[in-house]
Amino acid sequence: xxxxxxxxxxxxxxxxxxxxxxxxxxxxxxxxxxxxxxxxxxxxxxxxxxxxxxxxxxxxxxxxxxxxxxxxxxxxxxxxxxxxxxxxxxxxxxxxxxxxxxxxxxxxxxxxxxxxxxxxxxxxxxxxxxxxxxxxxxxxxxxxxxxxxxxxxxxxxxxxxxxxxxxxxxxxxxxxxxxxxxxxxxxxxxxxxxxxxxxxxxxxxxxxxxxxxxxxxxxxxx
Amino acid sequence: xxxxxxxxxxxxxxxxxxxxxxxxxxxxxxxxxxxxxxxxxxxxxxxxxxxxxxxxxxxxxxxxxxxxxxxxxxxxxxxxxxxxxxxxxxxxxxxxxxxxxxxxxxxxxxxxxxxxxxxxxxxxxxxxxxxxxxxxxxxxxxxxxxxxxxxxxxxxxxxxxxxxxxxxxxxxxxxxxxxxxxxxxxxxxxxxxxxxxxxxxxxxxxxxxxxxxxxxxxxxxxxxxxxxxxxxxxxxxxxxxxxxxxxx
Numbered sequence: 001x002x003x004x005x006x007x008x009x010x011x012x013x014x015x016x017x018x019x020x021x022x023x024x025x026x027x028x029x030x031x032x033x034x035x036x037x038x039x040x041x042x043x044x045x046x047x048x049x050x051x052x053x054x055x056x057x058x059x060x061x062x063x064x065x066x067x068x069x070x071x072x073x074x075x076x077x078x079x080x081x082x083x084x085x086x087x088x089x090x091x092x093x094x095x096x097x098x099x100x101x102x103x104x105x106x107x108x109x110x111x112x113x114x115x116x117x118x119x120x121x122x123x124x125x126x127x128x129x130x131x132x133x134x135x136x137x138x139x140x141x142x143x144x145x146x147x148x149x150x151x152x153x154x155x156x157x158x159x160x161x162x163x164x165x166x167x168x169x170x171x172x173x174x175x176x177x178x179x180x181x182x183x184x185x186x187x188x189x190x191x192x193x194x195x196x197x198x199x200x201x202x203x204x205x206x207x208x209x210x211x212x213x214x215x216x217x218x219x220x221x222x
Numbered sequence: 223x224x225x226x227x228x229x230x231x232x233x234x235x236x237x238x239x240x241x242x243x244x245x246x247x248x249x250x251x252x253x254x255x256x257x258x259x260x261x262x263x264x265x266x267x268x269x270x271x272x273x274x275x276x277x278x279x280x281x282x283x284x285x286x287x288x289x290x291x292x293x294x295x296x297x298x299x300x301x302x303x304x305x306x307x308x309x310x311x312x313x314x315x316x317x318x319x320x321x322x323x324x325x326x327x328x329x330x331x332x333x334x335x336x337x338x339x340x341x342x343x344x345x346x347x348x349x350x351x352x353x354x355x356x357x358x359x360x361x362x363x364x365x366x367x368x369x370x371x372x373x374x375x376x377x378x379x380x381x382x383x384x385x386x387x388x389x390x391x392x393x394x395x396x397x398x399x400x401x402x403x404x405x406x407x408x409x410x411x412x413x414x415x416x417x418x419x420x421x422x423x424x425x426x427x428x429x430x431x432x433x434x435x436x437x438x439x440x441x442x443x444x445x446x447x448x449x450x451x452x453x454x455x456x457x458x459x460x461x462x463x464x465x466x467x468x469x470x
Contacts, residue, residue: 097294
């Protein structure tokens with residue numbers, strides 16, 4: 001088993017599993033967020049449940065944070081090893097002739113998403129922690145919709161979110177189907193997995209973009 | 223055709239190399255790429271200069287000896303061919319062609335365009351074989367029934383000539399397509415089952431030890447491979463490896 005842990009294949013499987021876990025989280029996230037444009041009341045209820053349910057807070061949330069850390073730390077480690085494996089660079093390297101840009105630049109789309117996560121954590125997670133555990137404010141199940149809409153009032157923040165979702169789309173475009181290949185799945189279902197990946201990589205980020213733009217263009221008037 | 227050739231020249235493994243420009247006139251479309259280099263070398267020799275060293279042997283696309291990164295692609299711009307099968311009709315009069323050795327830390331340059339690909343030999347030696355009694359009572363391989371589909375896939379994997387184009391094309395200099403082809407050609411056949419677990423573990427361990435990069439599934443290796451070795455083999459190797467490691 002020690003050989004397994006050190007091997008290049010095991011590291012790729014770790015990337016694949018953590019990536020797929022984050023994909024499942026994205027589905028949950030976009031579903032709850034989309035409720036904010038359909039039913040503010042349901043969005044408040046769902047957000048309050050996620051914010052105060054002990055199972056979500058003390059089990060799911062730490063697992064999610066670990067999942068993100070594992071994915072990007074392993075991604076960096078693999079990228080460093082891969083850079084060293086080339087040694088001397090080519091004077092002319094026509095990578096685009098054989099592989100699409102998205103697949104060759106996962107580290108850059110990933111880094112951009114990581115930078116976005118910093119802003120996103122500051123905007124929502126740090127705010128929540130401060131509200132609950134530093135300021136010790138009482139529970140308020142109706143605050144979430146207004147707080148979310150308010151976040152998208154500044155144009156700069158909305159634009160950063162939209163650009164980040166485009167980069168998320170590029171990352172998913174290669175990453176989702178690629179994770180199956182890393183885990184050894186390449187069979188008669190592979191064309192279907194690749195087609196689903198393309199749909200997923202467009203629909204989910206597009207939904208996030210729509211939510212951000214919708215709240216920016218429909219501010220709460222006091 | 224009159225061409226400008228930008229060729230990597232490197233005296234030996236310890237020296238620092240550089241790109242040197244050559245103008246070559248009188249190149250015909252029917253010439254192979256290696257014949258074009260032969261003509262350049264004849265000119266260089268006649269001028270008393272050192273010829274450009276490059277690997278070649280069969281010149282019919284089956285030995286895997288010729289290499290060369292041509293205008294940023296292993297074996298040049300054509301598909302499913304080796305450099306010796308590349309013809310100059312793929313280029314135009316006045317073109318500039320950049321010719322470099324395959325680049326990977328595990329493929330150190332020996333001289334000019336020649337690289338040491340013995341890392342592949344060591345991966346093969348780590349497990350790319352089956353133990354068969356050849357002392358006079360060898361069993362006829364055809365006596366064992368094999369599904370046509372498995373036999374075809376094993377044969378497809380076995381067409382890998384170990385040229386190293388997969389490593390050269392991969393942005394990570396990964397050798398997973400080569401290693402997986404050598405694992406697959408046995409994993410798909412009953413004769414390969416006896417040593418299947420040790421084979422994949424040992425070959426992957428050797429591949430990692432040689433300093434090749436990790437596969438990120440870009441698919442460049444499959445596109446640039448002169449024999450069209452499929453990414454299916456990498457998935458099969460991953461399955462075999464995980465299964466062998468977990469079973470212990």
